[in-house]
Amino acid sequence: xxxxxxxxxxxxxxxxxxxxxxxxxxxxxxxxxxxxxxxxxxxxxxxxxxxxxxxxxxxxxxxxxxxxxxxxxxxxxxxxxxxxxxxxxxxxxxxxxxxxxxxxxxxxxxxxxxxxx
Amino acid sequence: xxxxxxxxxxxxxxxxxxxxxxxxxxxxxxxxxxxxxxxxxxxxxxxxxxxxxxxxxxxxxxxxxxxxxxxxxxxxxxxxxxxxxxxxxxxxxxxxxxxxxxxxxxxxxxxxx
Numbered sequence: 001x002x003x004x005x006x007x008x009x010x011x012x013x014x015x016x017x018x019x020x021x022x023x024x025x026x027x028x029x030x031x032x033x034x035x036x037x038x039x040x041x042x043x044x045x046x047x048x049x050x051x052x053x054x055x056x057x058x059x060x061x062x063x064x065x066x067x068x069x070x071x072x073x074x075x076x077x078x079x080x081x082x083x084x085x086x087x088x089x090x091x092x093x094x095x096x097x098x099x100x101x102x103x104x105x106x107x108x109x110x111x112x113x114x115x116x117x
Numbered sequence: 118x119x120x121x122x123x124x125x126x127x128x129x130x131x132x133x134x135x136x137x138x139x140x141x142x143x144x145x146x147x148x149x150x151x152x153x154x155x156x157x158x159x160x161x162x163x164x165x166x167x168x169x170x171x172x173x174x175x176x177x178x179x180x181x182x183x184x185x186x187x188x189x190x191x192x193x194x195x196x197x198x199x200x201x202x203x204x205x206x207x208x209x210x211x212x213x214x215x216x217x218x219x220x221x222x223x224x225x226x227x228x229x230x
Contacts, residue, residue, distance in 0.1 A: 006160070034217050043204075044161065044220040093160045095218070105151065106218055108160035 003027055004096050006109030014117055015086060021079045021112045023094030029074035030096035034106070035067070038091040050077055084116045121205045126225040129199075135192040137224050139205030142186045147209050150181060151218065152190045154201040154226075161204065161220075164190065195228045202226070 003026040011019050023033060032051050036044040048064075050056035050071035058064045066088075068080040077096075081088055093111040122140040129135040141150065149168050153161040165172055165179045167188075172179045178191040192199055204223040 004160075036220075043222050044155075046217055046219065049217055091158075095160075105163040105166060107163060108153075110160045111158070113158070 004030075004094065004107045004109040006094050006112055008112060009110065010113040010115070012115045012117065013084065016083055017116075019081045019084055019114060021081075021092055021094070021114075023077045023079070023096065023109055025075050025096045025098075025107075028096075028098045030077075030098060031074060032097045033071055033077040034095040034097075035069060035077075035079050036093045036095065038093060038111075044093060047079075081114065084114070086116045089114055089116045121207060121221055123203075123205055123221065123224045125222065126227065128227050128229055129192075129195045131197060131228055131230050132194055135195040135199065135226060135228070137190040137192075137203050137205075137226065138187065139190070140187045141205070141207050144185050144207050145209075148207045149209070150179065150185075150188050151206045151208060152177070152179065153204045153206065153218070153220075154199075155204070155223070156198075156201040164203075195226075197228050197230065200226060200228045 005024045005026050007022045034049050035047045037047050038044045046059050047062045048056045048058045048069050050069050052071050052074050056069040071077040091111050091113050095106050095108045097106045149166050151166040152164040155161045165177050167179045167181055181188045202223040202225050204220050206218050
């Protein structure tokens, strides 16, 4: 089945550091990728939607200058958390959808656990 | 998007069928019912989806009522590895336009030996 790979699996870094998370679709071309965030014991919250070659659309309350999203190719999207602080510590999950017309499911990566000290 | 209502938690004995209900009384005619699950500390895993007919795959069966206002996900022989949070989501057909999955709180299924 479709596979979405996310890297790294976990990151621990100091406050003020910028962290980049990669999301790759391994066996399909993903025209649309999604970034979610999940805090402990809560559900997934959509942060932004990105289409290949265009700017990402951010959900209300998500700072676009804080969470930089790049979707430069049909198989790769990156999320950069700039100047991360402890409150940015969370589980970040990417998702991808293929470009075939018609109904198809959205597939998810295994997430990146980010801990800011 | 139509909202869904699921029980907060359910228990199931190992080897028995797990039946997870979902209410989606305001579903529109062009909205599909999707089921995902999330095992602890992992990303959500796609299970199954359907529009109005019952569906079955290697993981589960999806039963949608005739009026489409509710559905049931059936895991025929639950194992301990099926312990997870199960999300029922309704969404218009993908493809063409942007779309995304909006997650509710889901049902925490605990399979017990």
